[in-house]
Amino acid sequence: MNAFVLAETENGARELCAGARQIADEVTLFTFGNAVTGVADKCLHLQIPEDAIADDAYPSVNESFDASGAKVVLAEPTVRVTSLAGRLAAHANTAAVPGVNALKDGVATSVYFGGTGVKESKPETDVSVYLISAGTFDGTQATGTDTVEEVEFKAPEKLAVKKGTAALPKSDIDLASADKIVACGRGFAKEEDLQLARDFASKIGAEVACSRPLSEGVNWFPREAYVGVSGAVVKPDVYFAVGISGQMQHMVGCNDSGTVIAINSDKNAPIFKQCDVGIVGDLKDVLPALTKAL
Amino acid sequence: MNILVACKIVPDDQDITVASDGSLDSSRAHEIVSQYDLNAIEAAAQLKEANEGSTLKAISVGPKKADDSKTKKDILSRGVDELYLMADDSLADLDSRATATELAKLVNKAGDWDVIIVGDGSADDYAKQTGVQLACALDVPYVAGATNLSFQEGNLEIQRNLESESEDIELAVPAVVSVSPEIAEPRIAGMRDILKAGKKPQNVEAAEEKPEESIETVSIKAPKQADRKQEVFDASDGEGLDKFVSAVKEVL
Numbered sequence A: 001m002n003a004f005v006l007a008e009t010e011n012g013a014r015e016l017c018a019g020a021r022q023i024a025d026e027v028t029l030f031t032f033g034n035a036v037t038g039v040a041d042k043c044l045h046l047q048i049p050e051d052a053i054a055d056d057a058y059p060s061v062n063e064s065f066d067a068s069g070a071k072v073v074l075a076e077p078t079v080r081v082t083s084l085a086g087r088l089a090a091h092a093n094t095a096a097v098p099g100v101n102a103l104k105d106g107v108a109t110s111v112y113f114g115g116t117g118v119k120e121s122k123p124e125t126d127v128s129v130y131l132i133s134a135g136t137f138d139g140t141q142a143t144g145t146d147t148v149e150e151v152e153f154k155a156p157e158k159l160a161v162k163k164g165t166a167a168l169p170k171s172d173i174d175l176a177s178a179d180k181i182v183a184c185g186r187g188f189a190k191e192e193d194l195q196l197a198r199d200f201a202s203k204i205g206a207e208v209a210c211s212r213p214l215s216e217g218v219n220w221f222p223r224e225a226y227v228g229v230s231g232a233v234v235k236p237d238v239y240f241a242v243g244i245s246g247q248m249q250h251m252v253g254c255n256d257s258g259t260v261i262a263i264n265s266d267k268n269a270p271i272f273k274q275c276d277v278g279i280v281g282d283l284k285d286v287l288p289a290l291t292k293a294l
Numbered sequence B: 001m002n003i004l005v006a007c008k009i010v011p012d013d014q015d016i017t018v019a020s021d022g023s024l025d026s027s028r029a030h031e032i033v034s035q036y037d038l039n040a041i042e043a044a045a046q047l048k049e050a051n052e053g054s055t056l057k058a059i060s061v062g063p064k065k066a067d068d069s070k071t072k073k074d075i076l077s078r079g080v081d082e083l084y085l086m087a088d089d090s091l092a093d094l095d096s097r098a099t100a101t102e103l104a105k106l107v108n109k110a111g112d113w114d115v116i117i118v119g120d121g122s123a124d125d126y127a128k129q130t131g132v133q134l135a136c137a138l139d140v141p142y143v144a145g146a147t148n149l150s151f152q153e154g155n156l157e158i159q160r161n162l163e164s165e166s167e168d169i170e171l172a173v174p175a176v177v178s179v180s181p182e183i184a185e186p187r188i189a190g191m192r193d194i195l196k197a198g199k200k201p202q203n204v205e206a207a208e209e210k211p212e213e214s215i216e217t218v219s220i221k222a223p224k225q226a227d228r229k230q231e232v233f234d235a236s237d238g239e240g241l242d243k244f245v246s247a248v249k250e251v252l
């Protein structure tokens, strides 16, 4: 059997090709990022024209897929590849299985309702398309040739025009290797109150993180800073959840922490059922007290 | 311009309980609009308000219980003029392709349209696939992840953030656009909006036939929960804060 990998980053290509190798005899990688060698039997590389968006490369992707004879597609869940995977799934008369974090005998395991449940599902169609979360497969296991083939960009009849692009500011947040994290939630009523968390974090040598609304709601934090099902998954020794209610979508990102410590003014907040140590109190009183005492 | 917004009606996950066999029970859950579809509705309402003479209709597909009067009113109180809902138990938990097939039927009933706005992803599956599948079903362009959306000289102007860069995109209509939650903070509807919502047209219908599904659900179970000590102090009782501080000191 052949597998078709759709990826845009080198890490994604490595991990998915390693995964594809476990289920297929032949692996074709399709990428519009940099060509990656040594991970697949063939790397198909497409250069996106300056004024086009990668999402519109779907006629080329679908044609390459048809030519590969593959029945399984593993796709990296970036914004653009997610679009392409959807186009490819529709082309192959199926639906992509989203958020896959384990794959065995065609049965995919995905997060359901932000972590409230775990869903196992299996495509019943001729072709299976899976969107695979980062870290599902071990990228160091990838093997392959140096063959790279250029693929032509075939524009769809109606397409978007890219007028410009700019690099997003790089953040220096490093949650993955932090052993202590102080995470801030909507309990912070004003942006300047975050200083209370920053002071405490610097006192104990912790990174400061947040819940999604503080990053993609009010923009107080970069996207790299939010923890949860659609953000960073972290495993520090100690995780402080400050003004965070403890909804599943957030907790899925920090459930593997050593100790979870909660500060919340609502004694009924769900976080208190998911913490080791907690205090019902106003973060404006509790954080300064901690900073002073430690 | 004529705008459609797709929103999914889902059980509130706060009300979902775990049954003794580890399965999820949402039978007592309230129906709500999927969280990020509220941002999509707001983005659509703002686009409508910025372009005089525009219309905004909502489309939704779901099980019978999605035909919930409070939720329908909620949708219609947020700047939406009219609702098209297909509610039928044969339409429960559809995959993205089947959902798109059904939504396309509603699109065809809702009259002329220029743009269909969909949310970042649904609360249950968070597939980010229904919008692109709908674009395929309707044979129109699709752009995902808009953080800004406007209509200028007959074209959509879109800004979006990818993983490490942003893009400015111009797109001719008709098209499907998915919006990132940060595009707009959902409004809090006032009493007048809610009263007015009750008088707006609702078109509710059953499924024509059970759609063909591509994905079979094998199981849905609650995940294993980490065992936590749950030692909770209260700052309002005298020594609560001190005890908490000592407990934190011990951990660090």
Ligand SMILES: Cc1cc2nc3c(=O)[nH]c(=O)nc-3n(C[C@H](O)[C@H](O)[C@H](O)COP(=O)(O)OP(=O)(O)OC[C@H]3O[C@@H](n4cnc5c(N)ncnc54)[C@H](O)[C@@H]3O)c2cc1C
Residues within 6 Å of the ligand: A114, A184, A185, A186, A187, A188, A210, A211, A212, A213, A226, A227, A228, A229, A230, A231, A232, A242, A243, A244, A245, A246, A247, A249, A250, A253, A263, A264, A265, A266, A269, A281, A282, A283, A284, B034, B035, B036, B121, B122, B123, B126
């Ligand atoms: C598909 C999908 C994906 C999502 N992905 C993520 C994700 O990856 N990460 C994520 O975080 N969220 C995610 N969410 C959002 C998630 O559902 C919640 O809305 C979010 O986590 C809530 O953030 P919060 O706890 O900061 O805010 P809230 O739920 O509003 O909680 C604020 C808390 O602060 C407390 N508080 C208020 N004032 C004070 C005070 N003075 N002192 C102390 N406490 C106070 C309140 O009691 C409350 O418990 C997702 C949602 C969906 C639908």
Ligand SMILES: Nc1ncnc2c1ncn2[C@@H]1O[C@H](COP(=O)(O)O)[C@@H](O)[C@H]1O
Residues within 6 Å of the ligand: B006, B007, B008, B009, B034, B036, B037, B040, B059, B060, B061, B062, B096, B099, B103, B117, B118, B119, B120, B121, B122, B125, B126, B127, B128, B129, B130, B131
């Ligand atoms: N059953 C549905 N009814 C209406 N809109 C839906 C439905 N399912 C998904 N959508 C729309 O498609 C978006 C993406 O959903 P999903 O692909 O399930 O993550 C949602 O945010 C909604 O805007």
